[in-house]
Amino acid sequence: MKTEKINGAEALLKSLVNEGVEIIFGYPGGSIMPFYDELYNYGDRIRHILVRHEQGAVHAAEGYARATGRVGVCVATSGPGATNLITGLADALMDSTPVVCITAQVISSKLGTNYFQEADTIGITIPVTKWNYQITNASEISGVIAKAFYVARSGRPGPVLISLTRDAQVEMTEYRYEQYIPPVQKFNEDAEHNEWLCQDVAGMINGAEKPLIIVGQGVIISGAENQVLKIAESGNIPVISTLMGLSAFPTTHRLFAGFAGMHGNIAPNLMTQQSDLILAVGMRFSDRVTGDVSKYAPKAKIIHIDIDDSEFNKTVRSHVSIKGDASRVLKSISPGVKYRERPQWWSFIDDKRMIEKERIISRDLTPVRGTKNISMAMAVDALARIGGGEPVVVTDVGQNQMFSARYSKFNKTRSMITSGGLGTMGFGLPAGIGAKLGVPDRQVVVITGDGGFQMSLQELGTIMQSGIDVKIMILNNSFLGMVRQWQELFFEGRYSFTSMDNPDFMKIASAYNIKCARIERAEDLDSKVKEMLDCKESFLLEVVVDKRENVFPMVPSGAPLDNIILK
Amino acid sequence: MKKEYILEALIDNQISVLNRITSAYMKRQISIESLKLSKSYVKGVKKVVISSHTTEEVIGHIVRQLNNLEDLHKVDYYLPKRNNHKNTTDKTGY
Ligand SMILES: Cc1cc2nc3c(=O)[nH]c(=O)nc-3n(C[C@H](O)[C@H](O)[C@H](O)COP(=O)(O)OP(=O)(O)OC[C@H]3O[C@@H](n4cnc5c(N)ncnc54)[C@H](O)[C@@H]3O)c2cc1C
Numbered sequence A: 001m002k003t004e005k006i007n008g009a010e011a012l013l014k015s016l017v018n019e020g021v022e023i024i025f026g027y028p029g030g031s032i033m034p035f036y037d038e039l040y041n042y043g044d045r046i047r048h049i050l051v052r053h054e055q056g057a058v059h060a061a062e063g064y065a066r067a068t069g070r071v072g073v074c075v076a077t078s079g080p081g082a083t084n085l086i087t088g089l090a091d092a093l094m095d096s097t098p099v100v101c102i103t104a105q106v107i108s109s110k111l112g113t114n115y116f117q118e119a120d121t122i123g124i125t126i127p128v129t130k131w132n133y134q135i136t137n138a139s140e141i142s143g144v145i146a147k148a149f150y151v152a153r154s155g156r157p158g159p160v161l162i163s164l165t166r167d168a169q170v171e172m173t174e175y176r177y178e179q180y181i182p183p184v185q186k187f188n189e190d191a192e193h194n195e196w197l198c199q200d201v202a203g204m205i206n207g208a209e210k211p212l213i214i215v216g217q218g219v220i221i222s223g224a225e226n227q228v229l230k231i232a233e234s235g236n237i238p239v240i241s242t243l244m245g246l247s248a249f250p251t252t253h254r255l256f257a258g259f260a261g262m263h264g265n266i267a268p269n270l271m272t273q274q275s276d277l278i279l280a281v282g283m284r285f286s287d288r289v290t291g292d293v294s295k296y297a298p299k300a301k302i303i304h305i306d307i308d309d310s311e312f313n314k315t316v317r318s319h320v321s322i323k324g325d326a327s328r329v330l331k332s333i334s335p336g337v338k339y340r341e342r343p344q345w346w347s348f349i350d351d352k353r354m355i356e357k358e359r360i361i362s363r364d365l366t367p368v369r370g371t372k373n374i375s376m377a378m379a380v381d382a383l384a385r386i387g388g389g390e391p392v393v394v395t396d397v398g399q400n401q402m403f404s405a406r407y408s409k410f411n412k413t414r415s416m417i418t419s420g421g422l423g424t425m426g427f428g429l430p431a432g433i434g435a436k437l438g439v440p441d442r443q444v445v446v447i448t449g450d451g452g453f454q455m456s457l458q459e460l461g462t463i464m465q466s467g468i469d470v471k472i473m474i475l476n477n478s479f480l481g482m483v484r485q486w487q488e489l490f491f492e493g494r495y496s497f498t499s500m501d502n503p504d505f506m507k508i509a510s511a512y513n514i515k516c517a518r519i520e521r522a523e524d525l526d527s528k529v530k531e532m533l534d535c536k537e538s539f540l541l542e543v544v545v546d547k548r549e550n551v552f553p554m555v556p557s558g559a560p561l562d563n564i565i566l567k
Numbered sequence B: 001m002k003k004e005y006i007l008e009a010l011i012d013n014q015i016s017v018l019n020r021i022t023s024a025y026m027k028r029q030i031s032i033e034s035l036k037l038s039k040s041y042v043k044g045v046k047k048v049v050i051s052s053h054t055t056e057e058v059i060g061h062i063v064r065q066l067n068n069l070e071d072l073h074k075v076d077y078y079l080p081k082r083n084n085h086k087n088t089t090d091k092t093g094y
């Protein structure tokens, strides 16, 4: 069969269409122009979102991937276009997010000559990608792109970068779509797990007096939410979550005991220290979760389920480790799990919940120090009450992120999108744009600090031009709040370069033709949050919050989990 | 306890795999004592042998992480004296 010849740029577009790509986030430039020229004819098949900075493109691709579970795609030119992607690639690698980034490269005959806008993209991105590859012949495109998508989404997902030289974009080739077939060995590894071991695990759970399930992002990646729910309900077992696992389990469910770790709820951390059996699913025992590893969960037998066996015994020793996809492993465990009341365990949990309610939550949810000022917690709580747990919450990094994690409500999975491992300020706004484009029928609310917002506020231009509906809540404390908190607690109040003189955010929003409002008093909070959510287009709500607010409870870095500071 | 460990890997003939292997050492600040890249019995597949001083825990973790790499067929470590010892059986028959 003779196929018609097309150029490499079009071959790439055909491959993207064949992979089911509907949206790409990108920014043009010299070396990628042949691709953009072909893209001009593909407007009916692929929607291109013009961002304002390449970092915005990769974060938007991440937001898209995290909201949908599909691979996010972004495109940039060679040199500065490619180097601007690095932060987002590192972010996606840390948070196991499937993205494919396509960057152009100078003509292959000029590689290594300091040609205009040449950067060693492959060399630079090795440490921040799961896989990368440079294409210099148009004939490679079909096979390599298919592999790129496979690698990005398979096993433990992650970012892939494909560098495409300019000549490979213009060279003519006979295009044939090739599906990628992984090597048999790797394929089998993913499918196997030990059935009889799973039955033993069910027995261990049934025998435990103080069992605990910890859900991590792996539960969401695997689509194992219902399996977790089934095991928890059939065994009457409490569930706690990492930051990245939030929304995998409905927060209002009676079995949900909260968010674990440094700024987590009191109950989950104390439960971890008391539990005699922990079923850890799709989580990697990050240092923000464990505190002092040597004192972590001293009484518990730990069963660790993860698709990546290099996570086993990396920080925390497990008694049983099961390599496999969370959903499949849980399916094997679930039938053996039996219902047990465990009244003592539950009264321990209820007691700790009460303590947090009395000592932290009630304080967080009343205006600060007898004023009418709004606290960050009040702002997030208003969104949780009025939004009813339906919106997708996309956060930036810092105090705003921790309050979002502590006070948001989630009814649906894939509703908490945040930068966990790298903690990238500036992630929120572009990730929110990507999320909205991925799930256009859902309400998407970005919660950000005044600092982080200014790291990517140029993406308001992307919102304006693409006409999408993203809600933005700036929790403005005129400080780099999280760093200020550490300065207060651990550096004797030396506030070295953390206060911020901010611009007029209303003027900025208006300049981008985005509706906006600014509130300072608690009495305006509910009505404005409602106005924002009811608005049929984008809306920026600036909430002026107390400058001196801190996130509590807090387990100081490196301390054991029962060493909780309450104020 | 730190000892000399030998890492052996079979990789596809792709520019970036070797780099990914050495960067696993680099990011942990382990210096490589010797490194050899040679042909294997299979066309297009190369053998990498790296020696370094580190602990069993660290080299074990490096090996398990590298095992996830694309374009890498097999990776293992051993102590230099037991030259032909393999920790796992070679399923692929190289
Ligand atoms: C300011 C700040 C404060 C923070 N404070 C906290 C805190 O208090 N508490 C907290 O929890 N986090 C906190 N974090 C986040 C923290 O740094 C980590 O990102 C987070 O704890 C990791 O959660 P995780 O292990 O669930 O997710 P990931 O790091 O995403 O790990 C997911 C795991 O699931 C596995 N997996 C993937 N797919 C599958 C599958 N199909 N089946 C099975 N397994 C799979 C992966 O191999 C991986 O091991 C904070 C971050 C910041 C920036």
Ligand SMILES: Cc1ncc(C[n+]2csc(CCOP(=O)(O)OP(=O)(O)O)c2C)c(N)n1
Residues within 6 Å of the ligand: A396, A397, A398, A399, A400, A401, A422, A423, A424, A425, A426, A448, A449, A450, A451, A452, A453, A475, A477, A479, A480, A481, A482, A483
């Ligand atoms: C790109 C980047 N630079 C620096 C940091 C360190 N950092 C973590 S939180 C934080 C303060 C964030 O301030 P703001 O965005 O105003 O949010 P707040 O903590 O006040 O809610 C900083 C500077 C970071 N996480 N990311």
